Amino acid sequence: xxxxxxxPPPAPIQRYGGTGDGWFTWRVxxxxxxxxxxxxxxxxxxxxxxxxxxxxxxxxxxxxGSIVVKAHGPGARREPLELRVRAAAHPALRGIVxxxxxxxxxxxxxxxxxxxPAGTPxxxxxxxxxxxxxxARLLARLHAVPARALPPLPPAGGPARxxxxxxxxxxxxxxxxxxxxxxxxxxxxxSPASPGDLPGGFPAPGARLPGPRVPLDSTGAPGHPGxxxxxxxxxxxxxxxxxxxxLVSAGGEWTLIDIDDLGTGDPAWDLxxxxxxxxxxxxEPSVWHGFLAAYRAAGGRAAxxxxxxxxxxxxxxAQAMTVQLAAASIDKAERAGRPLxxxxxxxxxxxxxxxxxxxxxxxxxxx
Amino acid sequence: xxCPKCRGLMRTYERNGVHIDQCESCRGxxxxxxxLETLTxxxxxxxxxxxxxxxxxxxxVHGAPGWGAPHHGHYGHHRQRSWxxxxxxx
Numbered sequence: 462x463x464x465x466x467x468x469p470p471p472a473p474i475q476r477y478g479g480t481g482d483g484w485f486t487w488r489v490x491x492x493x494x495x496x497x498x499x500x501x502x503x504x505x506x507x508x509x510x511x512x513x514x515x516x517x518x519x520x521x522x523x524x525x526g527s528i529v530v531k532a533h534g535p536g537a538r539r540e541p542l543e544l545r546v547r548a549a550a551h552p553a554l555r556g557i558v559x560x561x562x563x564x565x566x567x568x569x570x571x572x573x574x575x576x577x578p579a580g581t582p583x584x585x586x587x588x589x590x591x592x593x594x595x596x597a598r599l600l601a602r603l604h605a606v607p608a609r610a611l612p613p614l615p616p617a618g619g620p621a622r623x624x625x626x627x628x629x630x631x632x633x634x635x636x637x638x639x640x641x642x643x644x645x646x647x648x649x650x651x652s653p654a655s656p657g658d659l660p661g662g663f664p665a666p667g668a669r670l671p672g673p674r675v676p677l678d679s680t681g682a683p684g685h686p687g688x689x690x691x692x693x694x695x696x697x698x699x700x701x702x703x704x705x706x707x708l709v710s711a712g713g714e715w716t717l718i719d720i721d722d723l724g725t726g727d728p729a730w731d732l733x734x735x736x737x738x739x740x741x742x743x744x745e746p747s748v749w750h751g752f753l754a755a756y757r758a759a760g761g762r763a764a765x766x767x768x769x770x771x772x773x774x775x776x777x778x779a780q781a782m783t784v785q786l787a788a789a790s791i792d793k794a795e796r797a798g799r800p801l802x803x804x805x806x807x808x809x810x811x812x813x814x815x816x817x818x819x820x821x822x823x824x825x826x827x828x
Numbered sequence: 829x830x831c832p833k834c835r836g837l838m839r840t841y842e843r844n845g846v847h848i849d850q851c852e853s854c855r856g857x858x859x860x861x862x863x864l865e866t867l868t869x870x871x872x873x874x875x876x877x878x879x880x881x882x883x884x885x886x887x888x889v890h891g892a893p894g895w896g897a898p899h900h901g902h903y904g905h906h907r908q909r910s911w912x913x914x915x916x917x918x
Contacts, residue, residue, distance in 0.1 A: 517918055585916045706916035740896030743911060770890040780895065790910055804910045811897060818895040 492521070495532060495570045499523040502569060503530045506562060506576050521572075528562055529579045532572040533721060541615040542566055542573055545720040553610045557602045558700075558723070559709065559716045580709025580718065591705050593735075593748055594755040595715040600703065601761030603717065604728040608696050618701030618722025619730035620649055623781045627788045636791045636801065636809055643812040644784050646819035647777065697763075699724065703731045728763035732756070733778035736771075737786060740779055741811040743804060780815045787812050831856060844870060 500511035500523055507525025514522040519534035533542060543566050550560050562576040583591050608614060627644050630637045700707065701722025708715050732753075739749035757767045764771035787808035794801050801809070829838040829849060836853030846866050849858040859867075 583916070585912055588912050588915055591915070702918055704914075704916060704918065706918070738914075740893050742897040743914075746891070772890065772893045776893055776895075779893070786914060790914065793910075793913075802908055802910050804908050804914070807897070811895070814895045814897065 495572060496521060496523065498569045499530050499532055499574065500525075502567065502574065502576075503528065506530065524579050527579050528576055530574055530576050532569060532574050535572065537573045537721065539566060539568075539573055541724075542575070542721070544612060544614055545723045546575055548611045548614055548723060549720045551611050553606050554603070556714065557599055557606070557717060558720060559711060559718045577718070578711055580711035580716070582709050583705050585706075588705075592708065592715055593752045596703075596705070596708055597752045597755035597761070598759040599708070599715060599717050600700065600728070600731050600763075601756050601759035603698055603700060604731070604763055605760050606698050608698050608725045611698070614698070614724045617699035617724035617726035617730065619699065619726060619733070619778070620781065622702070622722075623647075623649060623785045626785045626792075630788055630792050630795075632791075632795050634791070634795065636787075636805075637795075639809055639812055639816070640784055640788045640791065643787075643816045643819075644781075646816045647781055647784065649777075649781055697725065697728045699726045699728045700731050701726070704734050727778070728761075729774045730778045730782075732763055732775060733782035734786075736775045736779035737782040737811075741783060741807045743807055780819075783808060783811050783815060829858075832858070846870075 496513060499521060503511045503523040503525035507528040509524075509526025511523050511525045514524050514529065516522045519536075521532040523530050543564075546561050546564050546566060548554065549558050550564050554560070559577060559580065562578060565576075567574040567576075624644065627640055630640065700717055700719075701724055702719065703717070707717055707719050709718050710716075735744055735749055735752055738744035739746065753764060753771060756764070764774050787805070790805045790808060791801060794805060829840075830836070831838050831851035831854060833856050834851060834854040836851045838849045838851050838858060841848045841850065846863050847860050848863075849860075850856070851858075
């Protein structure tokens, strides 16, 4: 079924070397042993010969016929993952999020491993054919599931990932400094721009993302403290790391995959990537407007109701995501020793605009 | 007639029953008594004929955030590896 994906070369050292995201590295012999064990596990659950499926550098996926086994990133913690796998198996998420083959979380050479049905991902070779409408509908359906309908879940990924991605930047290049400076302008947990932080730097489970005491909209005017979505976010589900790689077609229908960041939180963060791409001028306006319209038509309310200006809700997540995407891409470019390309420059230009807009906010007289 | 402002020569035109004196040098216009009211009346008749109902308010434009740049997009980037990579990866 994963016919769109080429089987990678057998030498795993190429995939874990310095060419990728460079999040985690470990000795090649360790990854060889891990892959051998994963192959055996996959063949035990599956119905075909085991093959390694290319994915991001901190994760290993091995397929055997109709199933895949996934070794989660080295930093993954067992308890939140178990809660998330259990939630993915819950009937309330059927048809929205891919359910696991088993709710059991195995440990293979120190790595947490889960087992899933195999599906066909979106073809990266044909980005114009990406199923934006299907994705929008799935996110809307996910966001409509009340968190209380599921077993308890940890907070969704999103806000924490931004700071973590920027923290991985090593260089002192002007680009890296710009990204750090822009992050510091954003009222995110743990940032100087957020005087109302919770201790510990991250929102309490299910809490609304802490921001300035008076929420600011894009113009710096007081925001919409009474808006429904902001306060309802506590009871909302969010995927936590949505992008086009987080969809597979299984049984003829698209479903969301990768529950590693699934949890409670502000679902507007799930729209943050396309919103940031659009704002940076990378995603065609027609694609963005179609995605947003499909999301709202399917009942999605993370960006306000139909007809509302979505940006009071999307500004902060999309700005934070722009910073994260810029950080990740310049990190990649710097590690590969190549100059920044047009896409990366567009992200940096947008960072500069964000910093300017946010600093203008801070400089505005209190209202 | 001389222009009260620049002393230039004023020429008289007649348009729809309204006398208009325009200075040939500074282009200033002089209206006789009641001619401004006549013009206002003609204007309101015209707009009633052409806009019998008040125009509907324009739909809200929620195009783009102030901090973004979609009006001068980089849509030629579509085959760039970094864009495809970003679209599909964490």
